[in-house]
Amino acid sequence: MINIMLNQIHALPHTRQVFRKGQYLFHQGDPVVSMFLIEAGEARLLRRQRNGGAIVLQRASPGSFLAEASLFTAHYHCDATATTRVSARLISRLAMRKLFENDPVFAEAWASHLADEVRSARLRAEILALKTVAERLGAWIAAKGEFPPKGTWKTVAQEIGTSPESLYREIARRRLGK
Amino acid sequence: MINIMLNQIHALPHTRQVFRKGQYLFHQGDPVVSMFLIEAGEARLLRRQRNGGAIVLQRASPGSFLAEASLFTAHYHCDATATTRVSARLISRLAMRKLFENDPVFAEAWASHLADEVRSARLRAEILALKTVAERLGAWIAAKGEFPPKGTWKTVAQEIGTSPESLYREIARRRLGK
DNA sequence: CGTCCGCTTGACTCAGATCAAACTTGGTGG
DNA sequence: CCACCAAGTTTGATCTGAGTCAAGCGGACG
Numbered sequence: 001m002i003n004i005m006l007n008q009i010h011a012l013p014h015t016r017q018v019f020r021k022g023q024y025l026f027h028q029g030d031p032v033v034s035m036f037l038i039e040a041g042e043a044r045l046l047r048r049q050r051n052g053g054a055i056v057l058q059r060a061s062p063g064s065f066l067a068e069a070s071l072f073t074a075h076y077h078c079d080a081t082a083t084t085r086v087s088a089r090l091i092s093r094l095a096m097r098k099l100f101e102n103d104p105v106f107a108e109a110w111a112s113h114l115a116d117e118v119r120s121a122r123l124r125a126e127i128l129a130l131k132t133v134a135e136r137l138g139a140w141i142a143a144k145g146e147f148p149p150k151g152t153w154k155t156v157a158q159e160i161g162t163s164p165e166s167l168y169r170e171i172a173r174r175r176l177g178k
Numbered sequence: 179m180i181n182i183m184l185n186q187i188h189a190l191p192h193t194r195q196v197f198r199k200g201q202y203l204f205h206q207g208d209p210v211v212s213m214f215l216i217e218a219g220e221a222r223l224l225r226r227q228r229n230g231g232a233i234v235l236q237r238a239s240p241g242s243f244l245a246e247a248s249l250f251t252a253h254y255h256c257d258a259t260a261t262t263r264v265s266a267r268l269i270s271r272l273a274m275r276k277l278f279e280n281d282p283v284f285a286e287a288w289a290s291h292l293a294d295e296v297r298s299a300r301l302r303a304e305i306l307a308l309k310t311v312a313e314r315l316g317a318w319i320a321a322k323g324e325f326p327p328k329g330t331w332k333t334v335a336q337e338i339g340t341s342p343e344s345l346y347r348e349i350a351r352r353r354l355g356k
Numbered sequence: 357c358g359t360c361c362g363c364t365t366g367a368c369t370c371a372g373a374t375c376a377a378a379c380t381t382g383g384t385g386g
Numbered sequence: 387c388c389a390c391c392a393a394g395t396t397t398g399a400t401c402t403g404a405g406t407c408a409a410g411c412g413g414a415c416g
Contacts, residue, residue, distance in 0.1 A: 047320070055317045056304045057297065069293035072286060100289070101282045107289070108250060108278070114292035115247035119235065121299035126234045128306035129339040131373075132403070139233045142225065154362065161307045166404050168364060309405080310371070332394065344372055346395060357416105364411075373402085380395075386388090 002116075005109035008099060009037070014091040019043075025066065025080040025088065032076060034090035036066035041086035047078050059083075068114060071096060128161045133170045136160040180294075183287035186277060187215070192269045197221075203244065203258040203266065210254060212268035214244035219264035225256050237261075246292060249274060306339045311348045314338040 016039070019025055025036060025043055036043070038060045045058040045067055057078055060066045066080055071093065099106050127139045140160050141147055148156045157167040194217070197203055203214060203221055214221070216238045223236040223245055235256055238244045244258055249271065277284050305317045318338050319325055326334045335345040 055301070055320055058300050058304075069290075069297055072290045072293065100286070104279045104285075107282075107285050111278070111285070111289050111292060112247075112250045114289060114296060115250065118292060118295045118299055119247055121296055121303055122236050123233070125299055125303040125306055126236075128303055142233050151362080163405055164363080165365085165406080168362095169404085172364080329394075341373055342395080343374080343397090347372090347397085350396080359416090360414090362411105362413090364409105366408085366410105367406105368408105369404105369406085371403100371405095373400105375400085376398085378396080378398105381393085382391100383393105384389100384391080386390100 002109065002113060005106060005113060008103070008106050008109075009091060009096070012091050012095045012099065014089050016087065016089055019082040019086045019088065021082055021085050023082050023086075025082065025086070026076050028076055028079050030076050031074060032070045032093050035071060035093055035096055036060075036080070037089040037091060038062055038064055038066060039087045039089055041082060041084040043080055043082050043086050043088070045078050045080050068117065071100070071110075124159070133160070133162050133166050134173075136162065137167065137170055137174075180287065180291060183284060183291060186281070186284050186287075187269060187274070190269050190273045190277065192267050194265065194267055197260040197264045197266065199260055199263050201260050201264075203260065203264070204254050206254055206257050208254050209252060210248045210271050213249060213271055213274055214238075214258070215267040215269060216240055216242055216244060217265045217267055219260060219262040221258055221260050221264050221266070223256050223258050246295065249278070249288075302337070311338070311340050311344050312351075314340065315345065315348055315352075 014034075019041075028047075040062055043060045043066055044056050045060070046054045046056050048054045058067070066088070067076065067078070070076060100110060101107075123143055127136050127143070130136045130139060137156075137160060140156065153167055153171070154164045157164045160167070192212075197219075206225075218240055221238045221244055222234050223238070224232045224234050226232045236245070244266070245254065245256070248254060278288060279285075301321055305314050305321070308314045308317060315334075315338060318334065331345055331349070332342045335342045338345070
C-alpha cells in the first residue's frame with residue numbers, strides 16, 4: 001500500500017538536490033513548489049523565536065517527507081535546515097496534488113500514510129511523557145515488539161529522550177533480573 | 179476549511195453514545211464500523227502489554243477524533259477506554275469513506291486535518307524531549323504565541339510533562355525577571 | 357598497530373518529583 | 387450573607403533519578 005504510493009510518487013516529475021550541512025532547504029514564507037523526500041542525511045523543520053531560540057517541529061530522516069502539511073498550503077510556515085549533508089528528492093507539488101485529486105487510490109494511500117505518522121508521533125510523545133528511563137524503555141520495547149539490538153542503543157537513547165549512559169545502566173539493570 | 183469538513187461529517191449518518199468511566203469504546207480486533215468523534219470527556223487509545231502495563235497511543239479530548247487511522251483499516255489495532263464519562267458521536271465509517279472517495283474537497287480537508295495532527299503531535303514530542311521545565315515552558319509559549327492563562331496551568335503542566343508544582347515554580351521564577 | 361566509536365562503569369551534582377501544609381477563589385446551599 | 391467545600395495555586399523540605407564528566411574497555415577497520 002505504502003509502496004504503491006511511493007511508486008506513484010517516484011514516477012512524478014522531480015529533481016534531486018544536495019544541501020550542505022547548515023544550509024536551508026526553504027524559508028518561512030517561501031511559496032511551496034516542491035515536496036521534499038529525504039534520501040540521505042537529516043533535515044529539521046523549525047520555527048524561530050524572537051529571543052533567538054528555535055523549536056524543532058520535525059526531524060526528517062532518510063525515507064521520510066519533510067513537511068507533509070505543505071502539500072495543501074501555498075506558503076511554508078516554518079524554516080527547514082540540513083543538520084547534516086542532505087540529499088533530497090524534490091517532487092512537484094502541483095503534480096502531487098493532481099495525483100491526489102484524480103486518483104482515489106493514491107489519495108487513500110496518502111491519508112493512510114499521514115494517519116500512520118500521527119500514530120507514531122503520538123506514540124513518541126507518550127513515551128517521552130513517561131518519567132523514568134525504565135518506563136520509557138519498557139514502552140519502547142512494547143511498541144516495537146523487540147529488545148533494541150546492540151549497536152542501536154545510542155540511537156534508541158536519543159529516541160526515548162535520555163542520555164546513552166542512563167540507557168546503558170537501565171539495560172544492565174534488566175540483565176540482572178531487574 | 180476544517181469547518182467545511184466538520185459540517186460534511188456532521189451531515190453523515192451517525193448516533194450518539196455515552197460511555198461510563200472505565201468503559202471500553204472498542205477492543206483490539208473489533209471490526210471498524212464507526213468513527214468516534216469525542217464530544218465530552220476524555221478517551222484513550224492504548225495497547226496492552228503482556229506484563230500488565232499499557233502504553234497510551236492517543237488522548238482524545240472533546241472535538242477530536244479517536245482513531246483517525248481506523249478510517250482505512252478493517253479492524254482496530256488497539257483498545258480504547260473512557261478515562262472519564264464520555265459522550266461520543268459515532269459516524270458510519272462506510273459513509274465517511276464514500277465521502278472521501280467521491281468528494282475531492284472532503285478528501286483534501288481530511289488529509290489537511292491529518293497533516294495538522296502530525297504537526298501538533300511532533301511538536302508535543304519535541305517539547306517533551308527538552309530537558310528542563312524552563313525550556314519546555316519556553317517552547318510551549320513560543321508555539322502557542324501566548325503565556326498560559328491562569329486557570330489552565332495545571333493542564334499545561336500535564337501537556338509539557340511536568341508536575342504542577344514545578345510549573346508554578348518556573349512561572350514564579352519568570353515573574354521575578356528570570 | 358593505531359584510531360575511532362560504541363559500550364561500560366564510577367563519582368558527583370542537581371533539577372524536579374513528591375509529600376505536606378497553607379492560602380486564595382469560586383461556587384453551593386442553607 | 388455566611389459557612390463550607392473543592393480546585394487550583396503557593397511555598398517549604400526532602401529525596402532520588404538521571405545528566406554530566408571522566409576514565410577505561412573492546413571490536414572494526416584502514
